[in-house]
Amino acid sequence: MNKNKTSQKTTRREFIGKTAGLGAMLALAPGVRLVELAMAKAEGDAVNDMVRWGMLVDTSKCAEGCDACVSACNEEHGIENFGRPETDPQWIRKVDLKDKQTGKEYSLPLMCQHCENPPCVDVCPTGASFKRADGIVLVDKHICIGCRYCMMACPYKARSFVHENLSNQKSYAPRGKGTVESCTFCVHRVDNDRTPACVEACGSEGHHALVFGDLNDENSEIAQRARNVPSRQIREDLNLNTGVRYEAI
Amino acid sequence: MRSIYIATAIFLVFYGSVVLAQESTVVLTSRAATMAQCVEPTDVMRRDHMEFLLHQRDKTVHDGIRTPEHSLIECIDCHVGKDDNGEFVPVNTEQQFCQTCHQSTAVKIDCFECHATTPDVKVSGTTGNSDDFRNYHQFVINEDVAAPLELYLQSFPLN
Numbered sequence: 001m002n003k004n005k006t007s008q009k010t011t012r013r014e015f016i017g018k019t020a021g022l023g024a025m026l027a028l029a030p031g032v033r034l035v036e037l038a039m040a041k042a043e044g045d046a047v048n049d050m051v052r053w054g055m056l057v058d059t060s061k062c063a064e065g066c067d068a069c070v071s072a073c074n075e076e077h078g079i080e081n082f083g084r085p086e087t088d089p090q091w092i093r094k095v096d097l098k099d100k101q102t103g104k105e106y107s108l109p110l111m112c113q114h115c116e117n118p119p120c121v122d123v124c125p126t127g128a129s130f131k132r133a134d135g136i137v138l139v140d141k142h143i144c145i146g147c148r149y150c151m152m153a154c155p156y157k158a159r160s161f162v163h164e165n166l167s168n169q170k171s172y173a174p175r176g177k178g179t180v181e182s183c184t185f186c187v188h189r190v191d192n193d194r195t196p197a198c199v200e201a202c203g204s205e206g207h208h209a210l211v212f213g214d215l216n217d218e219n220s221e222i223a224q225r226a227r228n229v230p231s232r233q234i235r236e237d238l239n240l241n242t243g244v245r246y247e248a249i
Numbered sequence: 250m251r252s253i254y255i256a257t258a259i260f261l262v263f264y265g266s267v268v269l270a271q272e273s274t275v276v277l278t279s280r281a282a283t284m285a286q287c288v289e290p291t292d293v294m295r296r297d298h299m300e301f302l303l304h305q306r307d308k309t310v311h312d313g314i315r316t317p318e319h320s321l322i323e324c325i326d327c328h329v330g331k332d333d334n335g336e337f338v339p340v341n342t343e344q345q346f347c348q349t350c351h352q353s354t355a356v357k358i359d360c361f362e363c364h365a366t367t368p369d370v371k372v373s374g375t376t377g378n379s380d381d382f383r384n385y386h387q388f389v390i391n392e393d394v395a396a397p398l399e400l401y402l403q404s405f406p407l408n
Contacts, residue, residue, distance in 0.1 A: 046312035132313065140310050141363060169365045171322045176363030191313045 052116075052135040053185055054215040054243040055199070056222050056231060057108055061209035062202075064107040067094050069210065072201030073111075076186060077173040082164055089160035089175075091183045092198060097249075106249055109198065109210070112137055112158040112183035113234065114243030120150035120159065129180075135215075135243050136187055141179040150180055155235050158182045185212070185243075215243070274349045276330035280401050281346070284327070288318050298324075302360075321360065326368045339366035 073079065073092045081088040092111035098104070118137045120129045128143035129150045139150075139159075151159045159182040162175060169175050172188040186196035199210040213222035225231075231245040273291075275281045287294045289301070305319040317323040328346040330338045340347045341361045351358055 044314060044316050046308070046314055130311065132311065134313070138310065142306060142310070166363075169363060171325065171365040171369045174363040174365070179363070187313065188315070191315050 047132055047134040047191075049133045049135075050216060052215045052243065053114070053190060054135070054213065054222055054226075054245065055114075055185070055196075056211040056225055056245050056247065058209045058211070058247045059106050059108045060248040061207050062107050062109065063205075063207055063209075064096060064105065066107075066205060066207065068201040068205045068207075069109050069198035070094060072197040073183070076170070076197035078166075078168060078170045078175065084163075087161070087163045089162060089181060091158075091160065091181070108246060108249065110156060110158070110234070111198075111244065112154075112185075113156050113240070114183075114185060116241035116243070118240065119153040119155065119238075123149040123153040125149065132187075136185050136190070137182075138184055138187065139180050139182065141174065141176065141181070144179040146178040146180065148180060154182075155238060155240075274346060276328065276344075276346050278330040278332075279328050279346065281327045283401055287327075288323075321364055322368075325364075325366065329367055337367035341366050 070092050077091065079089050079091065092109050095108055095110045097106040097108070099106075114135055114137045116131075116135065118129070118131055120137065121131055124130075125147060126143050126145055128140045128145070129137070130140060131137050146161065148161055151157075151161060159180050161180050162177050165177050166175055173184075175181060186194075186198075189196060195212045199212045202208065202210045211222045211225060213220040215223055215226065217223055218227075225247075226245060229247055231247045232249055233240070233242040233245055236242075281287070289297075301319040302321055302324075305314075305316075306321070308314040309320065325340050329340050330345055332338050338345055339361075341358075342348060343352070347358070347361075350356075
């Protein structure tokens with residue numbers, strides 16, 4: 001009898017377990033999420049780490065000899081060359097590769113890979129080189145002293161130093177002598193819900209080799225592609241977790 | 250001795266108010282000339298515009314906050330003057346809005362080593378970027394200035 005009574009009564013441990021479970025069910029009422037999905041950023045809001053911007057390059061669609069992305073970048077940011085290829089700024093470049101064993105040739109654009117653990121940020125003595133909350137790696141040129149440590153640290157040779165006096169800059173892309181610069185993922189466009197200039201140019205050339213989007217948003221094209229199609233990071237051995245990934249290499 | 254201090258204080262207050270009440274240097278061909286007031290009262294702007302710019306600069310670069318208020322782009326869009334041909338005159342050239350005061354106060358600013366000195370808008374004969382002036386910067390229009398502003402905007406040959 002006594003034994004039966006005990007089995008009907010809820011033990012203290014069970015009670016806590018059940019109420020905790022009920023509490024969890026209440027907390028997760030329909031429409032409520034433990035982690036809020038990334039919302040479109042309002043104009044006055046700071047960027048946050050719910051978004052991780054990334055780019056996917058389908059090298060099988062990237063045409064050899066086409067440099068639409070490079071010229072679009074130059075046009076967008078007012079990058080002019082001075083006929084000195086050794087020192088002229090270059091935010092994005094086309095690289096042609098050949099597999100010596102098979103003879104298979106690849107063509108791909110290479111730019112700042114927007115690493116999760118960027119070596120350029122590690123070495124910067126002033127804090128000018130930084131990673132924004134949404135994963136975009138930038139140079140705060142107000143703080144940059146032009147020491148170029150970041151250029152040496154970058155495994156992708158993605159950064160350039162401005163050696164010349166500049167004029168006629170674009171208002172949204174300030175550039176000046178004595179500072180380091182690199183691909184910004186067209187941050188001024190991204191903040192206004194637009195895609196980078198290179199992605200747009202590649203699309204209008206009909207190649208559609210570049211996909212830009214939020215890697216954290218599982219419904220975005222880039223996240224779905226990254227999940228379903230094999231892609232690689234360049235120098236993945238460095239464990240930098242790059243934001244730019246390449247398919248078919 | 251005490252009266253000297255008081256006299257000095259009165260002089261400083263008087264002198265300060267004269268300096269603050271000095272003539273406007275707003276360029277007549279700029280959009281600013283059609284506006285009732287800047288984003289803050291004029292005396293605040295005269296004294297503290299560099300502080301606003303400094304804070305906005307950090308917000309924009311690090312947090313991606315691109316609100317037009319206190320942004321250098323908006324300052325230039327509004328304060329840039331035009332020459333007889335309707336072309337923009339860089340804000341850092343003589344007699345223009347930025348330069349007039351900075352020359353008078355002997356302040357050399359570095360902004361325009363990197364930042365554009367004219368707005369990004371297609372002006373005849375030049376290559377602007379794809380963004381149109383009106384779409385790129387959305388600003389609040391005071392009813393009093395809506396008509397002169399519209400006239401001003403019509404002076405741009407839009408592509």
